[in-house]
Amino acid sequence: MxxxxxxxxxxxxxxxxxxxxxxxxxxxxxxxxxxxxxxxDFLMVGAFVALFAVTLFGLGFVPALLISMxxxxxxxxxIERIAYKPLRKRPRLSALITAIGVSIVLxxxxxxxxxxxxxxxxxxxxxxxxxxxxxxxxxNSVQLxxxxxxxxxxxxxxxxxxxxxxxxxMRAVSLDKDAASLMGINVNSVxxxxxxxxxxxxxxxxxxxxxxxxxxDVYMGIVLGLKAFIAAVLGGIGNIPGxxxxxxxxxxxxxxxxxxNSDLGYGIGFVILIxxxxxxxxxxxxxxxxxxx
Amino acid sequence: MALLDVANVSIQFxxxxxxxxxxxxxxxxxxxxxxxxxxxGKTTAFNMITGLxxxxxxxxxxxxxxxxxxxxxxxxARGIARTFQNIRLFNEMxxxxxxxxxxxxxxxxxxxxxxxxxxxxxxxxxxxEDRAIxxxxxLRLDAKIDILAKNLPYGExxxxxIARALATNPRILLLDEPVAGMNPNEIEEIIRLIxxxxxxxxxxxxxxxxxxxxVMTIADRIKVLDFGQTIAEGAxxxxxxxxxxxxxxxxxxxxx
Amino acid sequence: MRLIKANKVYIIMxxxxxxxxxxxxxxxxxxxxxQIIMLAGINIIMTIxxxxxxxxxxxFSIGHAGFMGVGAYSSAVVTTVFxxxxxxxxxxxxxIFLVSLIVGGxxxxxxxxxxxxxxLRLKGDYLAIVTLGFxxxxxxxxxxIDYVGGPRGLAGIPKYTNLFWVFLFTILSIYAARNFVNSxxxxxxxxxxxxxxxSEAMGIDTTKYxxxxxxxxxxxxxxxxxxxxxxxxxxxxxxxxxxxxxDYLVFxxxxxxxxISGSILGAGILTAVPEFLRFLANWRIVIYGVLLVLLMLKQxxxxxxxxxxGFLKIVRQDKKVRTEKAS
Numbered sequence: 078m079x080x081x082x083x084x085x086x087x088x089x090x091x092x093x094x095x096x097x098x099x100x101x102x103x104x105x106x107x108x109x110x111x112x113x114x115x116x117x118d119f120l121m122v123g124a125f126v127a128l129f130a131v132t133l134f135g136l137g138f139v140p141a142l143l144i145s146m147x148x149x150x151x152x153x154x155x156i157e158r159i160a161y162k163p164l165r166k167r168p169r170l171s172a173l174i175t176a177i178g179v180s181i182v183l184x185x186x187x188x189x190x191x192x193x194x195x196x197x198x199x200x201x202x203x204x205x206x207x208x209x210x211x212x213x214x215x216x217n218s219v220q221l222x223x224x225x226x227x228x229x230x231x232x233x234x235x236x237x238x239x240x241x242x243x244x245x246x247m248r249a250v251s252l253d254k255d256a257a258s259l260m261g262i263n264v265n266s267v268x269x270x271x272x273x274x275x276x277x278x279x280x281x282x283x284x285x286x287x288x289x290x291x292x293x294d295v296y297m298g299i300v301l302g303l304k305a306f307i308a309a310v311l312g313g314i315g316n317i318p319g320x321x322x323x324x325x326x327x328x329x330x331x332x333x334x335x336x337x338n339s340d341l342g343y344g345i346g347f348v349i350l351i352x353x354x355x356x357x358x359x360x361x362x363x364x365x366x367x368x369x370x
Numbered sequence: 371m372a373l374l375d376v377a378n379v380s381i382q383f384x385x386x387x388x389x390x391x392x393x394x395x396x397x398x399x400x401x402x403x404x405x406x407x408x409x410x411g412k413t414t415a416f417n418m419i420t421g422l423x424x425x426x427x428x429x430x431x432x433x434x435x436x437x438x439x440x441x442x443x444x445x446x447a448r449g450i451a452r453t454f455q456n457i458r459l460f461n462e463m464x465x466x467x468x469x470x471x472x473x474x475x476x477x478x479x480x481x482x483x484x485x486x487x488x489x490x491x492x493x494x495x496x497x498x499e500d501r502a503i504x505x506x507x508x509l510r511l512d513a514k515i516d517i518l519a520k521n522l523p524y525g526e527x528x529x530x531x532i533a534r535a536l537a538t539n540p541r542i543l544l545l546d547e548p549v550a551g552m553n554p555n556e557i558e559e560i561i562r563l564i565x566x567x568x569x570x571x572x573x574x575x576x577x578x579x580x581x582x583x584x585v586m587t588i589a590d591r592i593k594v595l596d597f598g599q600t601i602a603e604g605a606x607x608x609x610x611x612x613x614x615x616x617x618x619x620x621x622x623x624x625x626x
Numbered sequence: 627m628r629l630i631k632a633n634k635v636y637i638i639m640x641x642x643x644x645x646x647x648x649x650x651x652x653x654x655x656x657x658x659x660x661q662i663i664m665l666a667g668i669n670i671i672m673t674i675x676x677x678x679x680x681x682x683x684x685x686f687s688i689g690h691a692g693f694m695g696v697g698a699y700s701s702a703v704v705t706t707v708f709x710x711x712x713x714x715x716x717x718x719x720x721x722i723f724l725v726s727l728i729v730g731g732x733x734x735x736x737x738x739x740x741x742x743x744x745x746l747r748l749k750g751d752y753l754a755i756v757t758l759g760f761x762x763x764x765x766x767x768x769x770x771i772d773y774v775g776g777p778r779g780l781a782g783i784p785k786y787t788n789l790f791w792v793f794l795f796t797i798l799s800i801y802a803a804r805n806f807v808n809s810x811x812x813x814x815x816x817x818x819x820x821x822x823x824x825s826e827a828m829g830i831d832t833t834k835y836x837x838x839x840x841x842x843x844x845x846x847x848x849x850x851x852x853x854x855x856x857x858x859x860x861x862x863x864x865x866x867x868x869x870x871x872x873d874y875l876v877f878x879x880x881x882x883x884x885x886i887s888g889s890i891l892g893a894g895i896l897t898a899v900p901e902f903l904r905f906l907a908n909w910r911i912v913i914y915g916v917l918l919v920l921l922m923l924k925q926x927x928x929x930x931x932x933x934x935x936g937f938l939k940i941v942r943q944d945k946k947v948r949t950e951k952a953s
Contacts, residue, residue: 112751160919164926170686171926174879177872178922181915189908303868310755340777344766347759354756355744420827446829454827460820462884462932463813470810471817472828477810481838484809485802491809498810538829 079213084332090220090289092328093227097282098305099312099320100234101275107251107315108271110169111161114176116279117302118183121295123149123280124200124287125187131201138203142284146277153276154269162265188295197294200287223285230281231321234274238317243270251315304331307350313363322361371434373398373574374450374542379418379428388414389598392428394576396542401568401575403585405609406595407618412578413455415595416544419576420452421445432542447475451540453531455547455578461520465511465530468519469502472537476501502537508567509533525556529563536567542574543567549581557581561588586610594618635937643793650789660789662901664857667792668850669893671799673877674886675846680875681884682807683839684819685746686754689761690847690874693734695866696764697848698855699774701730702783705856707774712784723786723856727795730852731845737764738844739837746836761871768863779862780855787857795853799846800938803886806842808940815839816884880921882931886938891929 098120105113123145130141160179164172187193207218238244249257250267258264286301287293308327312319327346335342353361372395379392389411396402404412417423419430421442430437432448440448460468476498483491506512509529514522519530528548535543548564549557561584568575579585585592585606592609594602596618602609609615646663649655655663672694679687704726705711711719745756769777806812814835817825826832855861874893881892899917903910921928 112754160923163923167926170879170883171922174876175919175922177876178915178918181918182912185908185911185915189912299869307755307759310752314751340766340769344763347763347766351745351756351759351763354748354752358748358752422823422827441831442823442826443829443831446827451829452827454824458821458824458827460817460824462820463816467813467816471813471825471830474810474814474817475829479810481806481811481842484811485805487805495809534824534828 080336082212082214084336085329086214086216086220088329088332089325090224090328091332092308092325093224093231094282094286094289094301094324095305095308095327096321096324097227097230097278097285098302099309099324100231100317101279102306102309103312103314103317103320104247104271104275106309107317108247108268109161109165111172111176112306113161113275114173115156115180115183116275117298117305118180119149119153119276119279119298120283120286120301121293121298122152122183122187123277123283124293124297125193125295126280127284127287128198128200128293131203141203142281145284146280149280150273150277153272153279157268157272162268184295184298193295195295197292200291200293202291203288219288223288226281227285230278234278235317237274243267247271304346307346310360311350311353313360316360316362319360319362372396373433374419374576375429375431375434376419377429377431379415379425379430381414381418381423382426387598389418389595392418392595392598392600394419394593396574396576398574399568399572400590401564401577401588402591402593403577403579403589404593404595405579405582405585409597410595411598412595413546414598416452416546416576416578419445420450420544446538446540449539449541450544451535451538451542452544453528453535453546453548455550457527457531459519459527459530459534462518464516464518465506465522466499466502466515468530468534469505469537470498472534473498473501475538505533505536508570509536509563525552528552528560532563532567536571540571540573542576543571545575545577545579547578547580549579549584557584560584564588639793639797643790646793647789661857662898664787664789664792664853666894666897667796668853668857669874669877669897670796670890671850671853672847672874673881673889673893674799674803675843675850676874676878677884677886677889678803678806678815678839678843678846680878681889682812682819683815683836685836685840686750687757687840687843688754688875689757689759689764689868689871690843691866691868691870692761692764693738693844693847694851694854694870695768695861695863696737697730697734697851698861698866699730699768699780699851700733700848701726701852702780702855702861703774704729705786706780706783719784719786723784723791726856727849727852730855731848734848734851735841735845738847739841742837742840742844746833746840758868758871761866762868765863765866768866774861777863779860781860783855783859783861785856785859787853792853792857795849799849800886800890802846804938804940806839807886811835811838876918880918880928882928882933885928885930885933887933887935888928888930895929 098117101116101119102113105111105116126145126148127141130136130144136144156179160175161172164175188195204219204222209216238247246257246262246267247270249260249262250264254264304327305324308323309320310323311326312321312323326349330345330349331342334345374394374396376392376394380390381388392415404415406412414423418425421437421440421444424439432450437445437448460471463471477494479491479494503512503515506515509532511526511529511533514526519527522530532545532548549560552560564575565588567573577589589606592604592606593600594609594615601618602612602615646655650660672690676690679685705722709722711722741760745753745760748756768774774780814825814830817828817830818832818835822832877892877896878889880896881890882888900910900914903913906913
């Protein structure tokens with residue numbers, strides 16, 4: 078029982094990170110139907126921006142987090158403008174290949190820079206580590222703060238999407254771009270906002286991940302991004318609560334499976350994914366539409 | 371026994387009964403038209419008779435064999451072919467390849483023979499091509515065989531739909547609004563073509579059409595649907611004078 | 627003269643092979659260049675086979691490296707683990723190698739069939755994700771098999787793959803794909819891509835044809851994997867990760883969908899480009915990425931989308947010409 082709770086709390090933490098990253102995938106997919114392959118790299122950029130904010134400018138955790146989220150968010154917006162927007166009317170698969178190209182650049186540009194390079198670097202401990210022991214389950218301040226912050230960000234996102242003007246616009250654009258634009262909604266700016274939010278959430282996810290597993294390198298976004306993407310699909314891609322549920326499921330399943338065998342830990346996500354998709358082809362919370370003839 | 375016997379077929383989508391208690395007995399060689407206002411369930415009935423939708427209740431029998439539960443391609447293989455109201459051609463294929471694709475069932479060679487391009491393969495391919503061109507000639511599309519389907523003018527796309535359905539070698543042909551959006555000349559031509567293929571292919575035809583002139587000219591029998599229910603059935607002149615039909619359908623038109 | 631004209635393509639192929647082989651024997655082609663040429667050939671096979679599923683059948687599958695891995699391992703198991711071919715007389719080694727390639731293809735084809743059966747019911751992005759998932763599961767499974775070295779990999783594979791075999795199998799694949807596309811199988815697949823509902827209404831068993839194209843493509847990927855293993859002489863499960871699948875996807879799209887010629891160009895050029903950029907050191911892959919983005923922005927159809935080289939077309943002959951030929 079204690080091991081169970083112990084694993085559960087690790088799973089929740091990892092899952093909340095997956096959820097943060099999955100949100101970006103799902104929002105972008107919901108709004109322009111693109112699997113943004115480069116999304117995983119935003120979390121790497123976020124982690125590096127935070128690293129430099131702390132080591133070069135001596136900032137604390139919260140300012141570093143905010144700055145990283147803003148810079149990564151702006152990066153997301155500019156990438157959409159430069160690389161994806163011209164392809165919006167083209168077959169979606171051309172945009173996917175472009176996204177792969179962007180991902181290659183995002184990973185290898187910092188790798189080529191002399192002051193970053195390919196070698197992994199330690200990520201600074203920004204929050205004082207205090208260990209607790211509750212009911213025989215050991216946890217610590219970092220873990221609890223990370224889970225709390227993830228939940229806070231997700232609640233904020235939910236409020237933005239459901240309660241604000243821009244959230245309404247986002248939902249309108251995701252339903253029908255043309256109709257939304259006829260209603261006077263500036264579709265381009267809504268897409269930009271979506272990319273900003275998605276990329277900045279990924280940056281937060283990257284920082285939270287690095288705070289727990291404190292080694293970062295330019296390729297850290299690949300596998301992490303892939304798993305978060307699976308989480309998004311698991312929950313029903315395009316569906317925001319689905320991404321959160323999918324992320325938590327992925328995180329918990331992975332931690333439990335890894336406790337048995339590390340390859341199993343890697344594979345379990347795919348097993349769950351394939352199973353869910355074969356049973357419910359649109360994911361847990363996705364809607365499956367019948368083609369009208 | 372009727373060639374096609376559709377008995378008490380109903381279908382429900384969620385809470386909505388789109389078609390209820392649909393009955394139809396098609397005799398060999400007949401041409402029956404289904405008419406009715408938009409949303410009356412005509413295309414839904416077609417989709418059930420061609421296997422695209424599985425009816426919630428009821429039975430569809432072709433020569434006594436029940437077809438309910440089979441895949442659409444199995445309906446076609448047994449001799450029920452159709453065209454689509456919203457044209458569904460293979461756009462990036464040439465006119466000829468559209469036909470050849472519809473002749474896939476006749477390509478009785480193995481993958482190995484296709485990869486090695488054996489003598490048998492070449493012979494069957496030649497036969498398929500001859501058959502395709504033959505059908506295209508009847509539909510007066512033989513001058514267009516190398517044109518991509520998407521580049522055909524609208525009227526010819528409708529004709530290609532019919533040609534493609536004929537290529538599957540049907541006994542029963544279902545035409546879903548074959549003259550929709552056509553001008554009077556083109557309509558006249560389609561009427562002639564339908565009569566011609568009916569004769570030469572010994573077809574039994576079921577037709578959905580809004581165009582009253584067409585229906586009255588070529589149908590042996592007319593069935594009127596409204597809100598998923600059959601409200602009248604009979605010869606063209608009976609239908610024309612049926613007060614229920616005039617109210618549900620012609621009346622509505624008349625007020626326009 | 628007429629004979630030469632009619633068989634122009636074959637003659638060009640044989641000549642270009644002889645040229646490469648001579649350059650190789652004379653030592654002008656260094657082993658590095660030779661390796662790249664052979665990799666390009668293997669990549670062409672992979673890309674063409676992926677094209678059959680993604681381009682011609684229109685089913686978005688992105689886990690292709692998994693099948694390559696299955697083929698590579700199965701083939702290497704035959705020569706290295708099972709037969710220990712290197713201890714056999716030389717004239718036995720080549721036939722066993724060829725058998726091993728077929729075994730690699732068959733095992734990959736079988737796995738492709740088993741995976742395709744449930745997955746191909748899904749459409750679009752969902753199919754893509756499931757195939758990606760299966761591809762990764764295949765890799766993870768190989769890691770768990772101790773018999774083939776698990777995560778450490780399988781070493782000591784004899785180097786049977788040479789320019790001749792790569793050339794031969796590349797050409798065989800090109801022709802197999804061409805003949806597939808220009809048959810009722812290819813037409814059925816393309817019709818599924820164009821309009822699945824209409825395709826079914828034309829009597830085409832869409833599930834069957836999707837599975838045929840998927841299985842056939844997996845078979846080809848398995849053979850390519852076998853060549854790959856006997857070229858590198860060492861296999862490691864992580865070589866066949868989804869990043870490798872993505873490489874093939876990039877080759878395919880850069881070359882152009884639904885074009886065998888495009889796949890040849892895409893795989894050929896994109897295998898070579900990073901090597902020519904080597905002088906850029908660390909910036910090389912950055913430039914590669916930028917070029918890829920520029921290509922998709924400037925020419926979203928890829929190098930050769932929808933078009934074919936002359937020799938890959940099967941020209942339709944008029945009835946008259948055909949009857950004359952027959953008589």
